[in-house]
Amino acid sequence: MTDEPNRVESYFIENREKLLAFVMGKVGDPDFAEDILQDGLLRALRSSSDLKDDDRFVSWFYRILRNAIIDTHRRRAADERRLEKLPQLAIEDELTPDDENRLCECFVELLPTLTPAYAEVIEEMELGDATTEEMVERLGISPSNLKVRRHRARNQLRTRLEETCRTCAVHGCLDCTCSR
Numbered sequence: 683m684t685d686e687p688n689r690v691e692s693y694f695i696e697n698r699e700k701l702l703a704f705v706m707g708k709v710g711d712p713d714f715a716e717d718i719l720q721d722g723l724l725r726a727l728r729s730s731s732d733l734k735d736d737d738r739f740v741s742w743f744y745r746i747l748r749n750a751i752i753d754t755h756r757r758r759a760a761d762e763r764r765l766e767k768l769p770q771l772a773i774e775d776e777l778t779p780d781d782e783n784r785l786c787e788c789f790v791e792l793l794p795t796l797t798p799a800y801a802e803v804i805e806e807m808e809l810g811d812a813t814t815e816e817m818v819e820r821l822g823i824s825p826s827n828l829k830v831r832r833h834r835a836r837n838q839l840r841t842r843l844e845e846t847c848r849t850c851a852v853h854g855c856l857d858c859t860c861s862r
Contacts, residue, residue, distance in 0.1 A: 690726045693743060701747065708751050722750040792842045800835030807832060 694701065698719075705722070706715040726746050733742050790809075793801045806812040818825050 689739070690723070690730050690743070693739070694723050694726070701743075704744070705747060705751060708748075709754075714754075718750050718754050719747070721754065722747040725750060789839055789843055792839065792846060795842055796835065796838050799831060800838050803828070803832050803835045804839060808836075 701722075702715060702719050705718050706712060709715050709718065722743075726743055729746070733739065793804060796804065803817070806817060807814075812820075814825060814828060818828050821828065823831070
């Protein structure tokens with residue numbers, strides 16, 4: 683076959699609605715179907731050089747779509763299983779003082795190991811009640827610079843926690859028994 687990516691693209695454009703209806707029939711969600719269709723197109727474009735038989739082009743394309751549907755369902759099921767293992771807290775739920783007392787406090791001991799500017803941002807904004815405006819004024823930096831600094835501070839603290847606490851740093855913990 684010559685110029686396979688163009689053939690895949692042409693077939694996709696000419697048959698987009700039919701292909702979308704096929705995927706939609708398998709998943710029932712228009713947005714989900716659209717994502718799978720796009721994923722299938724990318725897979726077809728990547729593997730178009732593997733197609734040796736011109737007569738099997740259409741069945742080859744549909745096989746790629748079926749595989750994309752199956753893979754997406756598997757990923758979704760794995761994501762759902764992971765979510766089921768997480769503690770169920772509603773986003774609007776506030777931590778009670780008792781919950782706060784039980785939370786892992788290893789990070790407090792790790793603050794001095796952070797870059798001083800990062801430790802300050804964590805202490806003032808995460809542990810304290812400093813607002814973005816107050817920090818920008820006090821530090822003499824722009825809001826976007828503060829956002830970057832805060833992001834880097836959190837990442838550095840996360841890295842320190844992973845090095846120190848290992849499992850609970852990744853999965854979260856209550857009633858921490860970490861010992862440094």
